Amino acid sequence: MTYDIMSASCxxxxxxxxxxxxxxxxxxxxxxxxxxxxxxxxxxxxxITPKVLAETLRSxxxxxxxxRTVFDENPPHVxxxxxxxxxxxxxxxxxxxxxxxxxxxxxxxxxAARAALxxxxxx
Amino acid sequence: MTYDIMSASCxxxxxxxxxxxxxxxxxxxxxxxxxxxxxxxxxxxxxITPKVLAETLRSxxxxxxxxRTVFDENPPHVxxxxxxxxxxxxxxxxxxxxxxxxxxxxxxxxxAARAALxxxxxx
DNA sequence: CCGCATCCGACGCGATACTG
DNA sequence: CAGTATCGCGTCGGATGCGG
Numbered sequence: 325m326t327y328d329i330m331s332a333s334c335x336x337x338x339x340x341x342x343x344x345x346x347x348x349x350x351x352x353x354x355x356x357x358x359x360x361x362x363x364x365x366x367x368x369x370x371x372i373t374p375k376v377l378a379e380t381l382r383s384x385x386x387x388x389x390x391x392r393t394v395f396d397e398n399p400p401h402v403x404x405x406x407x408x409x410x411x412x413x414x415x416x417x418x419x420x421x422x423x424x425x426x427x428x429x430x431x432x433x434x435x436a437a438r439a440a441l442x443x444x445x446x447x
Numbered sequence: 448m449t450y451d452i453m454s455a456s457c458x459x460x461x462x463x464x465x466x467x468x469x470x471x472x473x474x475x476x477x478x479x480x481x482x483x484x485x486x487x488x489x490x491x492x493x494x495i496t497p498k499v500l501a502e503t504l505r506s507x508x509x510x511x512x513x514x515r516t517v518f519d520e521n522p523p524h525v526x527x528x529x530x531x532x533x534x535x536x537x538x539x540x541x542x543x544x545x546x547x548x549x550x551x552x553x554x555x556x557x558x559a560a561r562a563a564l565x566x567x568x569x570x
Numbered sequence: 571c572c573g574c575a576t577c578c579g580a581c582g583c584g585a586t587a588c589t590g
Numbered sequence: 591c592a593g594t595a596t597c598g599c600g601t602c603g604g605a606t607g608c609g610g
Binding site: 467484485486489497498500501522523524 | 571572573574575577
């Protein structure tokens with residue numbers, strides 16, 4: 325059974341929204357090769373705050389994309405790892421990331437052209 | 448010259464954020480096969496409001512992904528169409544959409560399992 | 571009737587500081 | 591080390607109005 329993604333009730337929209345969340349693509353890509361600890365993720369993904377990192381990881385965990393493993397040690401040790409479902413998401417996300425990297429000059433040029441054409445008064 | 452996408456100053460982040468905007472994937476996919484008018488887009492993409500549709504279209508236009516053509520007729524006639532850059536974005540976005548459609552049952556099942564395991568008081 | 575612009579509320583996101 | 595608590599802002603969304 326397939327849904328029309330343009331329909332408001334289409335379940336894929338829920339998933340798409342999660343994927344489109346601000347930091348999902350960075351977290352999933354950071355976990356591409358190996359499990360990582362919380363602080364390692366926070367260090368690797370520049371600009372993310374602990375709060376948002378924790379929230380996003382919870383969401384990804386809830387959706388079965390990331391698994392969270394607690395090692396009962398001192399100091400505390402928690403590892404995050406992609407599940408098989410999460411690894412399957414790597415493929416399309418990498419395509420998006422590569423598109424962004426490849427076309428960023430074109431996009432920035434388009435923006436600059438717009439800005440140059442937008443006069444304050446003369447025109 | 449390549450940037451590290453994990454760096455806060457990486458320009459790709461700007462592009463990724465635009466791609467991840469709430470309705471971008473729907474608009475781009477709606478324009479996949481042919482130019483569309485404002486109202487046609489609003490009708491096709493269920494749940495979007497005119498305000499957000501207009502805003503998102505402006506953003507996409509600013510980034511050179513969508514072109515806007517005004518036909519000087521009565522009644523007014525405006526068409527939106529993917530640029531070549533926009534069409535190139537179709538490829539990765541379609542991959543994401545297809546991933547969502549394919550894996551939505553798994554994600555929903557993971558959520559349901561979480562919900563079932565989350566007790567109000569009993570464990 | 572088509573294509574928006576404006577006003578206002580809700581929520582996700584961000585900076586800072588603090589805890590087990 | 592691995593988070594949580596608090597507060598503020600920007601973006602998103604709904605309702606309404608307006609020009610051609």
